[in-house]
Amino acid sequence: xxxxxxxxxGGVTVRYGRRTALEGVHGSFAPGSLTAVVGANGAGKSTxxxxxxxxxxxxxxxxxxxxxxxxxxxxLPQLAAIDRSFPLTVAELVALGGWREFGAFRAPSPALRxxxxxxxxxxxxxxxxxxxxxxxxxxxxxxxxxxxLILQDAAVILLDEPFAAVDTATTVxxxxxxxxxxxxxxxxxxVLHDLAMVRTHFPETLxxxxxxxxxxxxxxxxxxxxx
Amino acid sequence: xxxxxxLLVAPFETLGFMRSAxxxxxxxxxxxxAVGTLLLLRRMSLDGDVLGHAVxxxxxxxxxxAGPSPTWLTLGGLxxxxxxxxxxxxxxxxxxxxxxxxxxxxxxxxxxGVLLVAWxxxxxxxxxxxxxxxxxxxxxxxxxxxxxxxxxLxxxxxxYRPLAVEAFDPAFLRAVGARAGYxxxxxxxxxxxxxxSFQAFGxxxxxxxxxxxxxxxxxxxxxAAASIALATAxxxxxxxxxxxxxxxxxxxxxxxxxxxxxxxFGLSLLAAGAWRRLSPLFGSRP
Numbered sequence: 317x318x319x320x321x322x323x324x325x326g327g328v329t330v331r332y333g334r335r336t337a338l339e340g341v342h343g344s345f346a347p348g349s350l351t352a353v354v355g356a357n358g359a360g361k362s363t364x365x366x367x368x369x370x371x372x373x374x375x376x377x378x379x380x381x382x383x384x385x386x387x388x389x390x391x392l393p394q395l396a397a398i399d400r401s402f403p404l405t406v407a408e409l410v411a412l413g414g415w416r417e418f419g420a421f422r423a424p425s426p427a428l429r430x431x432x433x434x435x436x437x438x439x440x441x442x443x444x445x446x447x448x449x450x451x452x453x454x455x456x457x458x459x460x461x462x463x464x465l466i467l468q469d470a471a472v473i474l475l476d477e478p479f480a481a482v483d484t485a486t487t488v489x490x491x492x493x494x495x496x497x498x499x500x501x502x503x504x505x506x507v508l509h510d511l512a513m514v515r516t517h518f519p520e521t522l523x524x525x526x527x528x529x530x531x532x533x534x535x536x537x538x539x540x541x542x543x
Numbered sequence: 544x545x546x547x548x549x550l551l552v553a554p555f556e557t558l559g560f561m562r563s564a565x566x567x568x569x570x571x572x573x574x575x576x577a578v579g580t581l582l583l584l585r586r587m588s589l590d591g592d593v594l595g596h597a598v599x600x601x602x603x604x605x606x607x608x609a610g611p612s613p614t615w616l617t618l619g620g621l622x623x624x625x626x627x628x629x630x631x632x633x634x635x636x637x638x639x640x641x642x643x644x645x646x647x648x649x650x651x652x653x654x655x656g657v658l659l660v661a662w663x664x665x666x667x668x669x670x671x672x673x674x675x676x677x678x679x680x681x682x683x684x685x686x687x688x689x690x691x692x693x694x695x696l697x698x699x700x701x702x703y704r705p706l707a708v709e710a711f712d713p714a715f716l717r718a719v720g721a722r723a724g725y726x727x728x729x730x731x732x733x734x735x736x737x738x739x740s741f742q743a744f745g746x747x748x749x750x751x752x753x754x755x756x757x758x759x760x761x762x763x764x765x766x767a768a769a770s771i772a773l774a775t776a777x778x779x780x781x782x783x784x785x786x787x788x789x790x791x792x793x794x795x796x797x798x799x800x801x802x803x804x805x806x807x808f809g810l811s812l813l814a815a816g817a818w819r820r821l822s823p824l825f826g827s828r829p
Contacts, residue, residue, distance in 0.1 A: 369717070370718075389718060397713070399711050402767075403770065404767075
């Protein structure tokens with residue numbers, strides 16, 4: 317679907333003060349690939365996503381991501397980065413996904429609002445549209461964020477621990493959505509902890525421990541995680 | 544009727560300085576409702592406090608240079624306020640926000656300002672700079688306040704969406720490619736609002752009419768826009784109430800206004816809490 321969905325990393329190094337979070341990561345995500353990023357805590361997984369999204373300064377190296385320049389990149393950070401007490405309804409949150417259409421200075425159009433409702437229905441939040449995000453459970457909030465991602469219609473989708481603290485039913489529903497994005501030819505990169513899920517659903521895996529330990533087909537790469 | 548008239552209307556009818564003070568407070572309430580609510584939503588109330596004090600050294604220099612001239616107070620206050628806003632922004636960008644550094648800024652700025660004023664001025668000058676003189680607002684100051692409030696309202700109206708989204712989910716705003724420095728722009732608006740308030744409320748109280756009505760409005764868990772409207776209404780109410788209290792009780796006006804706003808906050812906390820507990824009984828919420 318998207319010829320520009322590729323992401324190339326050229327020796328990406330990120331430092332926070334004196335601490336090196338990511339060092340010399342080199343490689344590429346093919347357009348339409350579905351990749352799991354795994355590694356211990358502090359291995360630089362979130363930093364890698366931020367580097368691709370362009371929200372962290374690189375000490376060395378470069379990231380080539382045409383989708384980012386075209387604003388066709390979507391990034392779902394860890395929930396801690398989002399202020400859930402903000403007075404916003406689910407419908408408003410999902411409609412933000414159409415930002416590319418309405419931009420900073422205009423309101424979402426009625427057509428866009430209708431699409432937002434559709435997306436909310438897709439993730440099973442039809443009953444919750446008028447609720448405040450502060451009233452949602454953890455799982456419902458994730459669903460709402462996924463609905464926003466649907467609306468963003470991005471070529472490259474970055475997910476940081478999308479299934480953390482989510483019940484099984486929600487995980488199954490969101491994983492379905494993720495597979496659908498893959499079938500639609502979008503590039504999906506997800507930070508995950510559940511290695512069984514990685515094995516069954518993710519064709520590619522990147523194992524990080526500040527450096528890249530392994531990157532490629534999951535069955536070949538994943539053993540590096542144990543080593 | 545006449546009792547109510549002499550209690551509520553006569554002070555403004557008979558005294559020009561009360562009218563000036565009222566108009567100034569109303570103009571400030573319009574700007575403060577918007578800026579204060581966004582400040583709370585962005586969890587930057589400490590920054591507001593710091594910037595309020597950051598205005599002090601510059602205003603003090605202006606004061607030393609030209610006496611109590613509104614223009615020089617404003618220019619000096621703007622200069623030092625913006626300088627500290629830039630420094631505070633740099634601190635926040637270096638990773639985790641450092642509250643201790645922000646507090647250090649505010650203590651240093653306040654002390655420096657007090658030293659500067661005390662060096663050349665009298666205790667009266669010092670009290671003026673610290674607590675403001677809302678009853679001594681002249682026409683020139685009024686124009687400046689009105690201009691600043693207009694600029695702030697227009698800017699917030701134009702930038703409302705990105706400012707709100709950045710408070711809610713900053714990574715999303717960056718990912719959709721909005722790379723403008725909204726944080727810096729917002730800090731500038733806060734400094735402008737504080738400088739406008741400085742004449743009326745002084746460096747110690749200027750942040751009060753900004754934060755307290757907004758905090759009171761937030762108790763009612765409305766949407767962001769409705770919260771701004773309610774904060775503005777609370778700001779107007781506390782201004783009128785505070786001015787009347789200060790007139791009838793022969794008390795300083797700035798603190799009376801801030802206290803009124805504080806009382807509104809307390810009442811809102813209690814009333815909203817009671818409402819939350821009682822509303823299930825009336826079945827007004829599923």
